[in-house]
Amino acid sequence: MKTEPGLHGHHISQQFNEELEDIKTNLLEMGGLVEQQLTDAIQSIIEADSEVASRVEAADVEVNEMELAIDESCHRILARRQPAASDLRLVLGIIKAINDLERIGDEAAKVARLAGELAQQGEPSKGYVEIRHIGERVRAMVNMSLDAFARYDPEAALAVAREDNNVDMEYGSAMREMITYMIEDPRSITRVLNIIWALRSLERIGDHAKNIAEHVVYMVVGEDVRHAGLSAMEEQVSSEE
C-alpha cells in the first residue's frame, strides 16, 4: 500500500519517522488479518464450513495480541517522542482505529460461531442471500477504510461513511424479511434468529468501518467529525481541498 511520503518528512529525527511508519504498517497488517477473518466468516456461514469457522475464531487471539502490541507502541511513542500536531493526531488515530479493528474481529468471530450452529441445524436457510450481500458490502467498507488510512485520503473516508447509510437500509429490509419468515414458520425461529445475529454483527462491522473512516478525517483535516452527521463530514473534507 502507498503511504504519503511528504506528511512526516519534516522531522529532524529520522528514527522517529521510522517509528511512526512502523506503527502505521502494523495497523495495516492488523487490518489485513481482520479483513481475512471477515472474508472467511462470511464464507463459513454460506458454505457451512466449520473448518473455516474455527480458523476465524483462532485468528481472534492473534488480532487481540496485535491490538495490545500496537497500543503499547503508541504509548511508548507518546511518552518518549512527545509528538505534536499531525504526528499526535496520527498516533491517537491509530489508538482509536485498532480498537475498531479489534471489534470487527470480534464480530467476525461471532459470525463464525453462528456458522457452526447453523451448520448443525441442517437444511439451507433463508437469509443466506442477505448475508452474502450485506457481508460483501461491509467487507468492501473495511477494505476502503483501511485504504483511506494508508493513503491519508479523506475522500475515500467519506465514501465509507456514505456507504454505511446504504448498509443500514439494506439491514433494515433484511431484518423485516427475517421476522416475516419467523412468523410464517415458527419452527424456523431458532434458526432464523442465528441469521439475525449474523446480520446484526455484519451491520456492526459497517459501523466500525465508518468509525475508522472518521478517524482518517480527523487525522488529515484535524476536525473530529464523529456524531456530526454525513453532511458536516462532507463540509470538513471539501473545505480541506
Next chain:
Amino acid sequence: MKTEPGLHGHHISQQFNEELEDIKTNLLEMGGLVEQQLTDAIQSIIEADSEVASRVEAADVEVNEMELAIDESCHRILARRQPAASDLRLVLGIIKAINDLERIGDEAAKVARLAGELAQQGEPSKGYVEIRHIGERVRAMVNMSLDAFARYDPEAALAVAREDNNVDMEYGSAMREMITYMIEDPRSITRVLNIIWALRSLERIGDHAKNIAEHVVYMVVGEDVRHAGLSAMEEQVSSEE
C-alpha cells in the same frame, strides 16, 4: 466522589495538576449523565413511559458533545504538557473510558427507543422481570466502574469484571426463555424481539462497564489486562498490593 490526593501531587506545575483533575471531573460528570440515562431507559421500558424515553434520547446529544469536548481536552494536554508515566496513563485511560461511556449512552438510547415501540404494542409482555433484573445489575456495574475510576481502585474494578460473568449467564438464560415464548406464541414474535434487543443492549452495557474497569487497572497497575481473562486480571491487581 473521592479522588486520590497523592497521585498527581508530584508535579512542579500546579496548573497541570488542575488540568488533570478537571478532565477527570468532566469524565465523572459525563458518567453521571450516562448513569441517569440508563436508569431512565430501564424505567421507560418497564413503565411504558414515552416521556422518560424521549428524555433519554435527548440526553444522547449532550453525552456525545461531552465526549468530543473531553477528548479535545485530552489531546490538548498531550500536545502541550507531554505527560509521562502515570499521568500519560491517566490521559489515555480517560480517552478510552469516554468512548465506552458514549457507547453506553448509545445503548441506553436504543433501549429508550424500544420502550416507545413496546408501549405502542400494548399488553404487558413477558420479559419485563428479566429487563428489570439485568438492567439493575448493569446499572450497578456502570456505577461501580466510575467509582473505581474516581478512587483509582483496582479492587473495585475487579469486582466489575467478575460481575460481568454473572450478567452474561443471566442474559443467556433470559434469551433462552424469550425464544421459548416466541415458539409457544408466534403472534408475540415482534414484541418479544423488542425485548430481546433491549436485553442485548443491556448486556453490551455490562461489557462497556467491564472495559472501563480494565482501563482503571491499566491506569493504576500499568498493565493492559484486556483480553487476558479474569484470573490474569486478578493476578495483576493482587501483585500490586
